[in-house]
Amino acid sequence: MWIATHIDFTGCARVLYGLRTLRSHDMPPPALRAVFQSTALAKDKHAAPAWWGFTNPADRNRLEAFIRRAVRHGYCADTTPTLSSLCDKAVSDIIA
Numbered sequence: 001m002w003i004a005t006h007i008d009f010t011g012c013a014r015v016l017y018g019l020r021t022l023r024s025h026d027m028p029p030p031a032l033r034a035v036f037q038s039t040a041l042a043k044d045k046h047a048a049p050a051w052w053g054f055t056n057p058a059d060r061n062r063l064e065a066f067i068r069r070a071v072r073h074g075y076c077a078d079t080t081p082t083l084s085s086l087c088d089k090a091v092s093d094i095i096a
Helices: 009-024 029-045 048-054 057-072 083-095
Strands: none
Touching (some): 009 029, 029 057, 029 083, 048 083, 057 083
């Protein structure tokens, strides 16, 4: 499916590397979460109503794994909704 080539999974690794670098320079956890929210989640949700329906389960699992990894490293709050629920909400907001 074309969505696998559209989603740049190396970009996820770059985001985590950048956050790890910021953490190594003593950026406090709340600031790291704000950076993650405004960069990574915003990038993942960008135009989600247009592309989310074209993803297959493997693509969705890889994207969800990125969010789980961010939670594990403390870049994202444990209470952050899954990417699936965020994208599904964005799609339903467009339809409603």
